[in-house]
Amino acid sequence: MIKVEIAPLQEHELEEAHRICNAAFGKFIGVPDPFGDRLLIASRWRAAADGLPSTEVLTARAEGRLIGSNVVTRWGSFGFFGPLTVLPEFWDQGVAKRLLDGTIEVFDRWGVRHSGLFTFPQSAKHIGLYQKYGYWPGYLTAILRKAPDFSASGALYPNTLFSKLDEAARERALLAAAELTDGISDGLDLSDEIRHVFAQGLGDTVLVWGGGALDGFAVCHHGSGSEAGLSACYVKFGAARGGPGAGTRFDLLLEACEAFAASRGVVMEAGTSLAREDAYSRMRARGYQTVTQGVAMQRPHAAGFNRAGAYVIDDWRQAATALKANARRAIPRSAPSPGPRSAAARSGTLLRIARSGRAPATARFVY
Numbered sequence: 001m002i003k004v005e006i007a008p009l010q011e012h013e014l015e016e017a018h019r020i021c022n023a024a025f026g027k028f029i030g031v032p033d034p035f036g037d038r039l040l041i042a043s044r045w046r047a048a049a050d051g052l053p054s055t056e057v058l059t060a061r062a063e064g065r066l067i068g069s070n071v072v073t074r075w076g077s078f079g080f081f082g083p084l085t086v087l088p089e090f091w092d093q094g095v096a097k098r099l100l101d102g103t104i105e106v107f108d109r110w111g112v113r114h115s116g117l118f119t120f121p122q123s124a125k126h127i128g129l130y131q132k133y134g135y136w137p138g139y140l141t142a143i144l145r146k147a148p149d150f151s152a153s154g155a156l157y158p159n160t161l162f163s164k165l166d167e168a169a170r171e172r173a174l175l176a177a178a179e180l181t182d183g184i185s186d187g188l189d190l191s192d193e194i195r196h197v198f199a200q201g202l203g204d205t206v207l208v209w210g211g212g213a214l215d216g217f218a219v220c221h222h223g224s225g226s227e228a229g230l231s232a233c234y235v236k237f238g239a240a241r242g243g244p245g246a247g248t249r250f251d252l253l254l255e256a257c258e259a260f261a262a263s264r265g266v267v268m269e270a271g272t273s274l275a276r277e278d279a280y281s282r283m284r285a286r287g288y289q290t291v292t293q294g295v296a297m298q299r300p301h302a303a304g305f306n307r308a309g310a311y312v313i314d315d316w317r318q319a320a321t322a323l324k325a326n327a328r329r330a331i332p333r334s335a336p337s338p339g340p341r342s343a344a345a346r347s348g349t350l351l352r353i354a355r356s357g358r359a360p361a362t363a364r365f366v367y
Contacts, residue, residue, distance in 0.1 A: 001094045002062050006102040009045055009057040009069060017041050017059070017069045024085040028120075037229035040083055044071045047196045054192040058102045060086065060095050070099045072106045075237070076178075077187025078304070079112035080316045082119075100133055113187065114304050118316040121295040136301035139275040141315050144288035145232075146268045148258040160256060162198055162205035170198075173207055176214035180241050184312065185305040190237055193219050202226040203233070206256045208240075208249070216240035216253035218313060222264050233261035235270040238313035247278055250311040254286055271315025273306040279313075 009017060018041055025034045047055040054075070060068035068086035073079065081103050086095045107115050118141060119126045127137055159165065162173060174191045181188040194205045197219055203226055208216040218238030221228035228234035235257060240250040261268045270288070272280050273296055296316065298304055305312055 002090070004067075004095055004098040005061045006098055007059055007061065008048075009041070009059045011045070011049070013059065013066050014042050014045060016066050017057075020066065020068065020087050021083055021085040024088055025083070027088050037224065037231075038227055039225055039229075040227055041069065041071060043196075043200055043202055043225060043227065044073065046200060047192075050199070052192050052196055055196075056106050058099060058106070060099050062090065062095075068095050068099055070103055072103050074110050074112060075193060076181070076189030076191075077113045078185065079107050079110060079115040080117055081115075082117055082316060084117075096129060100129075104133060114185075114298065114300070114302065116296055116298040116304070116316055118294045118296055121293065127295070127297070130297050134299040135297035136299070137295045137297050138303070138306055139273050139296065140293045141271050141273050141296050141306075142280060142290045142293045143269070143271045143315055144283055145291050146258070146283075146286065146288040148262040148268055150262050150265065159209060160207055161260070162194060162207060173205075173214065173217075177205075177217050180214055180217070181239055183242055184239055184310055188305065190217075190219060193237060197221065197236075200225070203228065204260065206238075206253070206260050208253050208256050210249070210252075214241070215249040216256075216311075218253060218257050220257060220260055222261075222266060228266075228269065231266055232269045233257065233264060233266050235268070235313045238270065240311040242309065242311065246309070246311050247282060250279055250282055251286070253311075254283065258286075270313045272313050275303065275306045275308060276310050276312060277308050279311045 018035075018039065021041060022033060022035050026032055041057060044055050045057045048057060054073060056072045058070045058072065059066055067090045068084075070081055070084040072081045084096060084099055084103075086099075115135075117130060117135060119130065121127075121137075121140060159169070162170060165173060174194060177194065178189045178191055181190055194217075197203050197205060201223070203219070203221040203223060206218045206220055207214060216239060219236045221234040221236055222230075222232065224230060226234075227236065238253060238257065240246055240253050257270070258268055268288070270283070272283065274280055294315070296306055298306070
């Protein structure tokens with residue numbers, strides 16, 4: 001076994017961490033450049049660097065060389081990790097175990113009551129490794145896509161988007177979102193996730209109000225530097241308020257997300273656990289198509305919010321790896337051109353790191 005040091009990711013290592021992530025997943029699934037312009041590590045690192053206490057990015061180094069990384073995220077009482085990646089030439093040498101040891105230490109320090117991950121359902125190797133750390137496989141998670149009706153006007157009112165609210169209204173929206181998710185799972189809180197997307201300009205949070213109460217919200221990534229890239233609106237997390245009428249509220253949330261995607265001229269991308277039978281069925285009824293799927297593993301072995309009656313959208317991130325090959329099939333001829341920025345995306349990846357406020361500093365690197 002090689003000697004591996006676990007330590008926080010440094011800014012100058014971001015480009016190499018992304019390259020390793022791309023190489024590892026590309027080799028495993030047999031798709032060159034599986035992430036394209038999706039940046040799963042850089043924006044999460046910036047969140048940690050800017051002081052958000054809900055994200056840490058760990059690295060594995062051998063003799064000073066970066067050979068792997070893992071992103072650890074907390075949503076209140078719930079934590080998850082990924083993508084966990086190791087440079088292929090260092091596979092099967094205990095590097096992933098060292099990263100997992102560090103990850104569990106982070107979860108224990110945070111005091112999360114429940115944690116999870118998303119992995120390949122066909123890989124006995126992956127599932128067996130995570131089971132050693134107390135994670136247990138549950139239902140499949142479907143990753144779905146839909147091209148919204150780009151010809152429809154789409155009603156996006158000022159209070160539909162978090163970015164359009166003034167500071168006082170944003171704070172009220174954060175409290176309302178935390179109350180909504182706490183009703184789904186005790187202590188579940190997306191406040192830092194919403195702040196993170198807003199501060200870095202990585203998309204927006206769609207809000208659906210009803211009778212003065214928040215009926216649903218969805219944290220949507222889109223744009224250079226985001227986890228969606230330029231070609232999709234990726235719902236990192238979304239939820240409708242439970243109780244009677246929850247299904248209808250979920251439909252209205254999907255409608256609002258589709259209007260947001262249409263306003264950006266991109267397709268919708270969202271995941272949900274098949275344990276949420278009605279939520280999944282409603283997405284399929286609206287025309288969403290499954291493009292890939294994975295398995296959610298949780299510690300301890302419990303349903304959490306992957307259960308019937310929970311109207312939640314999420315996929316704990318690693319799902320994006322297989323989507324690039326399927327992206328074109330999900331976009332109809334009627335979809336508008338993504339515009340001149342797509343040329344930049346084709347020639348390389350924009351590594352965008354927000355320095356302060358919403359003003360980004362960018363650097364380009366080409367694979």
